[in-house]
Amino acid sequence: MPAPAQVTLPSDREVRVTRQFNAPRQLVYDAHTKPELVQKWMLGPAGWDMPVCEMDVRPDGKYRWQWKSQQDGKQFGFFGTFTEVDGPAHLAHDEYYDPGDIGGSMPTGDPCVVSLDLKEQNGVTTLVCNMRFASKETRDGAVATGMTDGMEIGYARLDDMFKAKAA
Amino acid sequence: MTLDATFSALADPTRRAILARLADGEASVMELAAPFAMSQPAISKHLRVLENAGLITKGRDGQRRPCRIEAEPLEAANEWLERYREFWEQNYQRLDNLLETLLEEQKPKTKRKKK
Numbered sequence: 001m002p003a004p005a006q007v008t009l010p011s012d013r014e015v016r017v018t019r020q021f022n023a024p025r026q027l028v029y030d031a032h033t034k035p036e037l038v039q040k041w042m043l044g045p046a047g048w049d050m051p052v053c054e055m056d057v058r059p060d061g062k063y064r065w066q067w068k069s070q071q072d073g074k075q076f077g078f079f080g081t082f083t084e085v086d087g088p089a090h091l092a093h094d095e096y097y098d099p100g101d102i103g104g105s106m107p108t109g110d111p112c113v114v115s116l117d118l119k120e121q122n123g124v125t126t127l128v129c130n131m132r133f134a135s136k137e138t139r140d141g142a143v144a145t146g147m148t149d150g151m152e153i154g155y156a157r158l159d160d161m162f163k164a165k166a167a
Numbered sequence: 168m169t170l171d172a173t174f175s176a177l178a179d180p181t182r183r184a185i186l187a188r189l190a191d192g193e194a195s196v197m198e199l200a201a202p203f204a205m206s207q208p209a210i211s212k213h214l215r216v217l218e219n220a221g222l223i224t225k226g227r228d229g230q231r232r233p234c235r236i237e238a239e240p241l242e243a244a245n246e247w248l249e250r251y252r253e254f255w256e257q258n259y260q261r262l263d264n265l266l267e268t269l270l271e272e273q274k275p276k277t278k279r280k281k282k
Contacts, residue, residue, distance in 0.1 A: 005259055007252040017255050023266035031262055031269070041261035044254060129255075 002124075010130075017129045025120035028127060029088030032116060033057045038065075047071055059085050063093065066100070076100035080111055091116040095131075110134030173240045176220035181205070182213050189223060189236040199234065 005019040021028050031037045035053040043050055044067065052066035059082060066077035077098040084092035094111035113132045118125055176182055185199055200210040214234060217223045221240045225232045 002263065005252055005255045007248050007255070015251070017252075019255070019259050021259075021263065021266055023270060027266055027269055027273075028262075031265055037265065037269075041265050042258055043261065045257060 013133050013135060015131045017127075017131075019127050019129075021125045021127065022123070023125055024123065025118045025125045026088045028118055028125045029091070032091065033087065043067070052077065057082055057085055057087075057091075059083065061085075066098070069102075074100065074102045076102045083113070084115070089118055172220040173222065173244045176216050176222055177244065179213065179216075181210075182217055185210075185213060185217065186222060186236060186241070189234060193226065193233040193235040195231050195233055 002020045002022055005017050008016045008018070010016050031041065033055065035055050038055070039050045039053045042053075042065070047070045048067045049070060050065065051068050052064060054065075055061070055063040057063075061082045062079070063082065064077065064079040066075055068075045077100055078095050079098055080094040080096050082091070082093045084090060092113065092115040095114050096111050111134070115130045115132075117128045117130075120126075177186075181203060184203070188194060188199060188202070196207060196211060196214065199214070200207045203210060214223065214225075217234075218225065221237055223234045223236055225234055
């Protein structure tokens with residue numbers, strides 16, 4: 001199984017997720033751009049379905065994603081426009097939050113710019129998903145709670161600290 | 168102690184290095200200052216930020232006031248990133264399975280063995 005996803009905070013406006021997949025890049029790209037495939041995995045925590053997944057993957061093409069709780073039927077989503085399409089290496093879109101009927105603390109104004117970069121080596125594809133928010137405040141609102149100034153806290157680094165401490 | 172204060176304190180590489188050193192065991196201000204090209208007052212300033220964020224405490228040992236790391240706020244910060252990471256990891260494990268299925272489907276159907 002591939003190594004677990006890494007989350008870093010490369011600047012005060014960004015969050016970056018890195019993950020490897022044991023599959024060719026084209027396939028990973030397809031899984032991010034073909035709605036019938038996206039609906040199979042981009043589901044978040046258990047208990048959510050993705051009944052709406054419309055994607056017009058080309059520059060200036062629109063997309064709309066909506067999730068529905070299996071428990072109470074409440075919905076929320078994201079929508080936006082593809083800004084850069086250069087498959088299977090690169091994809092970027094802006095992302096607006098649609099609070100639906102769950103609300104939540106995510107900002108609905110300025111979009112988040114999401115870029116996806118895929119590199120393949122020896123049959124393993126490395127995915128880097130970078131989310132750049134309009135401001136530190138919107139990132140903080142989106143990702144949950146407040147943080148400050150530019151930093152690069154690899155969660156792994158903290159983890160190493162604990163390992164060192166436990167040893 | 169808020170995550171804000173924790174992340175703010177962790178935003179500086181010197182302070183992270185100090186914490187990494189303290190993860191190996193307690194140390195005096197002088198011992199902590201040694202590896203850095205920094206004056207003791209500059210190190211003390213960093214230590215104050217870490218102390219205010221609850222990431223370290225200063226003990227009493229005669230004249231020495233050794234600093235020691237406090238795990239709790241670090242664990243909270245780690246937990247926060249971990250929750251976010253888990254959210255993605257859940258998605259990506261499903262994607263792993265999907266990719267595996269797609270790869271299987273892609274294989275040329277020449278595996279049918281002749282009898």
